[in-house]
Structure formats: C-alpha cells, structure tokens
Amino acid sequence: MKSAVIVFPGSNREGDVLRALSQAGSQVEKVWHAETALPSGTDLVVLPGGFSYGDYLRCGAIAGRASVMDAVREHAARGGLVLGICNGFQILCESGLLPGILMRNANLKFICHRQFLRVERNDTAFTKRYAQGQAIDVCLAHGEGNYTADAETLRRLEGDGRVAFRYCDATGAVTADANRNGSMNAIAGIYSEKLNVLGMMPHPENLIETLVGGTDGRGLFESLVSSVARAA
C-alpha cells in the first residue's frame, strides 16, 4: 500500500497522518502541492488538516485549485482512494470532489475537543474495521466545520448512504448537544458517489496511541490498508 500525503503551504497535520498511516502498515510519501503528478503506484491520497493558504478567501478555496489537485481528481476518477481530514475536507468540497461546503461554526467559535462519531456504514474501504453504528472517540478542532448543502444534495447524500459519520454522544445517539458546529443532519463526514473519496472534519489521526488517550482512530487507517491489500 502506497499513500501520498499532500502538503500545502499552511498544512500542519501531515506529520500526524503520516505516522498513523505508517503505523497501519502503509508506505507514505509527502507530496508538495505544486507537483503535477502523484508518485507512481499511489493507492491513497490524503489531504491533511491545517490552514492551507491561511484560510484566505474561503477555507480550502485556493488549495482546492492547486496544480496537484488535477492529479488528485484524475486519481479519484479512476476509483483511487482519497481521504480529506478537516482542512482536507474543506479542500475536497472546494475542489468539487465532494458536494456542499463547510461554513463558519453556528456558534462562531473555534471548537477543539474530544468527539464521538457514529459510524454510519462499515462496508467501505475506510470503515470496515469498525462496527456499523459504533461510536468512535476522536478529536475535532475547527472554526469552519458546519456542513451545509442544498436540500436536493442532502436528500441525495442520505438516500445513497453517503453520510460516513455523524456527531453523536458516547452511546451513539445523535443529539443536538453532540452537534456543536451546527452541521446539517449532524454530518461529520461524507463519501463521494463511488465511496472512494471521504471527507471528514474530525481527526482520527489524533487518537492512535494509548499514550495520548485513545486508539479509536486506528481503525480508519487499518481499514484502508486492508482494503488495498485485498484489492492487490
């Protein structure tokens, strides 16, 4: 399994993602945003969290149009796996790889805390190591994570089973209190039509060591590695 972590000016979570992927058994290479091609044999592209281009204009707007994104779009169109976390999710929405947009949090505050997510389905390349309906304990840290889309897009996402994760409490219940950024339908992550692109606001890469308080994030990276191994 070969992963490419794209680094934009202002990305700051690439090291954590690299560590999570290596731990799960993937080879990982960092790729600078000005590149026009991905390393040959790339199975998974990761757009890490951070503040690409200082969040100028709109979060992810400028990174979403970087030259490497054409290669990422081609990779996705071929069915290749793409994961965008936090700013990476914002970039995927801005680049047109995922529908909708992440707006300013409803309470206008930057939120940073531990968060449970309900795994909506466990039959994708990203979630097979989890149970369906499982509440996983991860972290989130963002000012613009309020998922917004028009009514038709939401209907399509829900109808096609493209909601990956929802904000929930420790028991897996999706409550208003658990949805601190105000996302529509408590959406924390969504898939592309073919389920090969995932964008999510929370950070699974933060919870991969008992030393820092939890390992629920590992399942996502292990799912990816085992999916690619099976396909090869």
Added chain:
Amino acid sequence: MKARVTVTLKNGVLDPQGKAIEGALKSLGVAGIAGVRQGKVFDIELGTTDKAEAELALKAACEKLLANTVIENFHVEIA
C-alpha cells in the same frame, strides 16, 4: 479599467457572522436596522481595455475562484 466584484450569500443560506454583527449593532443602540448579511468586495485592476473581454475574464474569475456558487452569488461592475 477597474472593476468591483461583490460576492454575497444566497438567500436562505444561514449567515452567523451577519447575525452577530446585527446583534452588535442592536447592542450599540443603532436603531432602524432589520437585518445584516455579510459579503466580500474585490477591487480588481484590469489588464485590458476591451469591456467584453474584461466581462468574460471577471465571470471566469468569479466562477472559478472568487465565489463558491453553492452558497454565494456574485455581481460585477466595470468602471
């Protein structure tokens, strides 16, 4: 030639920043304000003197980058 591009949120899109500004104006005692929506203004220096060409370039700029047409409208004025 110069142009001014205004990008505003579409009707119906929640604008928590506009709401916060509206609340602040109320708390300052500014009377007669019923609502505030926040947007962006771009002042652009054009590299052409051909108005039709400028209009095309500005439309492309808005659609490709300046506005996210999922939630925003744009308006172009050429001076």
